[in-house]
Amino acid sequence: xxxxxxxxxxxxxxxxxxxxxxxxxxxxxxxxxxxxxxxxxxxxxxxxxxxxxxxxxxxxxxxxxxxxxxxxxxxxxxxxxxxxxxxxxxxxxxxxxxxxxxxxxxxxxxxxxxxxxxxxxxxxxxxxxxxxxxxxxxxxxxxxxxxxxxxxxxxxxxxxxxxxxxxxxxxxxxxxxxxxxxxxxxxxxxxxxxxxxxxxxxxxxxxxxxxxxxxxxxxxxxxxxxxxxxxxxxxxxxxxxxxxxxxxxxxxxxxxxxxxxxxxxxxxxxxxxxxxxxxxxxxxxxxxxxxxxxxxxxxxxxxxxxxxxxxxxxxxxxxxxxxxxxxxxxxxxxxxxxxxxxxxxxxxxxxxxxxxxxxxxxxxxxxxxxxxxxxxx
Amino acid sequence: xxxxxxxxxxxxxxxxxxxxxxxxxxxxxxxxxxxxxxxxxxxxxxxxxxxxxxxxxxxxxxxxxxxxxxxxxxxxxxxxxxxxxxxxxxxxxxxxxxxxxxxxxxxxxxxxxxxxxxxxxxxxxxxxxxxxxxxxxxxxxxxxxxxxxxxxxxxxxxxxxxxxxxxxxxxxxxxxxxxxxxxxxxxxxxxxxxxxxxxxxxxxxxxxxxxxxxxxxxxxxxxxxxxxxxxxxxxxxxxxxxxxxxxxxxxxxxxxxxxxxxxxxxxxxxxxxxxxxxxxxxxxxxxxxxxxxxxxxxxxxxxxxxxxxxxxxxxxxxxxxxxxxxxxxxxxxxxx
Numbered sequence: 001x002x003x004x005x006x007x008x009x010x011x012x013x014x015x016x017x018x019x020x021x022x023x024x025x026x027x028x029x030x031x032x033x034x035x036x037x038x039x040x041x042x043x044x045x046x047x048x049x050x051x052x053x054x055x056x057x058x059x060x061x062x063x064x065x066x067x068x069x070x071x072x073x074x075x076x077x078x079x080x081x082x083x084x085x086x087x088x089x090x091x092x093x094x095x096x097x098x099x100x101x102x103x104x105x106x107x108x109x110x111x112x113x114x115x116x117x118x119x120x121x122x123x124x125x126x127x128x129x130x131x132x133x134x135x136x137x138x139x140x141x142x143x144x145x146x147x148x149x150x151x152x153x154x155x156x157x158x159x160x161x162x163x164x165x166x167x168x169x170x171x172x173x174x175x176x177x178x179x180x181x182x183x184x185x186x187x188x189x190x191x192x193x194x195x196x197x198x199x200x201x202x203x204x205x206x207x208x209x210x211x212x213x214x215x216x217x218x219x220x221x222x223x224x225x226x227x228x229x230x231x232x233x234x235x236x237x238x239x240x241x242x243x244x245x246x247x248x249x250x251x252x253x254x255x256x257x258x259x260x261x262x263x264x265x266x267x268x269x270x271x272x273x274x275x276x277x278x279x280x281x282x283x284x285x286x287x288x289x290x291x292x293x294x295x296x297x298x299x300x301x302x303x304x305x306x307x308x309x310x311x312x313x314x315x316x317x318x319x320x321x322x323x324x325x326x327x328x329x330x331x332x333x334x335x336x337x338x339x340x341x342x343x344x345x346x347x348x349x350x351x352x353x354x355x356x357x358x359x360x361x362x363x364x365x366x367x368x369x370x371x372x373x374x375x376x377x
Numbered sequence: 378x379x380x381x382x383x384x385x386x387x388x389x390x391x392x393x394x395x396x397x398x399x400x401x402x403x404x405x406x407x408x409x410x411x412x413x414x415x416x417x418x419x420x421x422x423x424x425x426x427x428x429x430x431x432x433x434x435x436x437x438x439x440x441x442x443x444x445x446x447x448x449x450x451x452x453x454x455x456x457x458x459x460x461x462x463x464x465x466x467x468x469x470x471x472x473x474x475x476x477x478x479x480x481x482x483x484x485x486x487x488x489x490x491x492x493x494x495x496x497x498x499x500x501x502x503x504x505x506x507x508x509x510x511x512x513x514x515x516x517x518x519x520x521x522x523x524x525x526x527x528x529x530x531x532x533x534x535x536x537x538x539x540x541x542x543x544x545x546x547x548x549x550x551x552x553x554x555x556x557x558x559x560x561x562x563x564x565x566x567x568x569x570x571x572x573x574x575x576x577x578x579x580x581x582x583x584x585x586x587x588x589x590x591x592x593x594x595x596x597x598x599x600x601x602x603x604x605x606x607x608x609x610x611x612x613x614x615x616x617x618x619x620x621x622x623x624x625x626x627x628x629x630x631x632x633x634x635x636x637x638x639x640x641x642x643x644x645x646x647x648x649x650x651x652x653x654x655x656x657x658x659x660x661x662x663x664x665x666x667x668x669x670x671x672x673x674x675x676x677x678x679x680x681x682x683x684x685x686x687x688x689x690x691x692x693x694x695x696x697x698x699x700x701x702x703x704x705x706x707x708x709x710x711x712x713x
């Protein structure tokens with residue numbers, strides 16, 4: 001009997017701790033909301049008034065034209081995604097709205113669905129998502145659209161039925177051409193090369209890889225280049241490292257690895273440089289992570305690489321969300337809008353039959369500018 | 378009373394309210410209510426409609442809980458079930474895209490799951506000396522491997538015609554069809570565990586498999602049936618999961634086995650077998666679901682939610698042990 005009483009007391013204590021812990025969180029939230037919504041007013045000290053304030057706050061924000069804009073990333077701990085989130089937050093702050101940034105618990109579509117369902121419950125105004133799977137979010141995003149939420153994708157697209165428009169870093173062929181030229185240049189025009197990608201179902205990765213293959217097949221100047229393998233590191237540092245080592249072992253004549261993913265390129269750079277390998281690297285990478293590997297001499301594994309500005313990408317995602325919510329654009333081809341201080345953008349037709357907004361051409365990072373950019377992101 | 382920790386079966390059921398509240402299941406029920414009150418307090422959008430709308434994702438895992446609880450009660454385990462879900466979803470999607478009528482797709486999904494379960498059951502009964510943890514670790518890798526091959530280069534397939542799946546994702550008012558099926562399963566599985574010979578035998582096997590065998594319990598047959606039923610319900614889970622994602626990919630069903638085991642353990646079902654009640658598992662499943670929905674609605678970082686769930690799970694496992702050791706000490710002290 002005593003055991004039971006004891007365990008009952010313990011579990012009640014556990015529940016009580018939870019209640020108390022979250023109770024204080026609930027108190028903080030309305031206080032913060034009050035500060036944002038009514039800076040002139042003194043925040044009420046009494047707890048009793050707090051819930052009423054909380055309910056009033058969203059209404060006030062809506063009246064001020066703010067709105068709640070949500071951003072769903074691919075996963076936590078992805079530096080590229082986190083910079084996008086930062087940009088998204090900045091732009092939403094400029095617009096005077098509330099940003100909700102959500103990193104799903106796992107880099108899967110399932111985990112993103114959970115987050116999206118929760119955002120629908122919260123009645124946000126827009127959802128901007130970097131998708132882990134092109135098609136798997138359709139049911140959830142259709143439900144969001146039915147609830148009046150404006151949906152767009154950024155970075156990695158969702159299918160046409162799920163979105164109003166997509167914010168693209170750069171045109172697929174532009175990136176494919178850039179990377180292919182880099183491979184051509186670094187190999188000297190002949191020899192074996194390999195691709196180290198993220199997950200095998202990442203839409204953006206697959207589109208770029210497909211584009212590179214097409215460009216290689218279309219022009220005879222690439223005839224002496226041989227793509228030996230597309231390896232998948234799943235955007236996990238350890239798996240990317242393992243895949244790089246496997247490539248080195250399986251293809252002793254390999255000249256270049258092209259990794260169009262920030263996680264993959266950083267892992268590969270470390271492997272190549274640590275082993276003093278003669279294999280060179282290029283692709284898409286974050287300057288801050290890649291600075292120590294970029295250089296023209298043999299001691300550095302990466303002569304140059306590309307990327308666009310993920311902060312700007314996030315910002316453009318936020319401005320697009322806001323323009324969709326305000327009704328300035330509908331996501332149709334030919335719609336034009338002004339993205340804050342980023343200038344004017346036009347919605348164009350995308351390769352998959354939907355529409356997209358293109359941020360700009362990829363930017364080249366080489367030994368001449370890497371020092372400056374590694375401080376930025 | 379067979380035991381006082383509230384986690385063993387009692388020969389003479391005691392129905393007094395006080396006893397019920399002090400049982401593990403009773404405390405879980407209190408915790409369930411507390412969590413709901415808590416969620417209501419912290420999230421202004423924690424309404425029945427919203428909770429039911431967000432629930433399907435978690436319901437797909439609850440299907441697996443029922444037969445998993447049976448297997449755990451027998452002192453065995455199945456960690457391959459997430460991969461079974463992935464394979465069944467993949468095969469169902471492929472057959473749907475190949476033009477098989479929807480009723481056929483449903484049958485194919487269920488059969489795929491069942492066959493996977495039968496393979497597990499066969500291996501588990503033929504090689505009793507091997508731990509089922511290892512057997513199902515093997516099949517986990519094999520099933521997912523087959524699914525990944527079937528999924529092809531892209532690692533993801535989507536339905537070309539999702540009409541049938543849209544239908545099974547339907548709702549009666551705010552309540553998804555799936556919810557009713559989960560409740561029906563819950564009732565059937567609980568009745569069998571509590572009121573039928575099969576259920577009694579589960580506990581007998583879990584307490585001492587050899588004794589049960591020599592007492593005439595068909596241990597192998599029961600194991601085989603339980604693994605097969607788990608496979609079947611993995612098929613059900615896969616079909617409903619497909620109805621939420623209109624497709625399958627290499628991460629479909631990942632981690633489902635651990636979530637199902639966690640629900641069972643939190644519900645007081647011992648992984649060593651023979652202890653716990655399915656009712657506890659069911660209450661804990663809904664408690665966890667409500668907690669995740671509520672915390673999700675206040676935009677708590679999903680990683681933090683995972684930490685909270687992990688901590689709760691450890692508490693749930695430790696509590697009975699701590700209270701046991703304290704009362705043992707007291708007994709010793711009073712004797713001295």
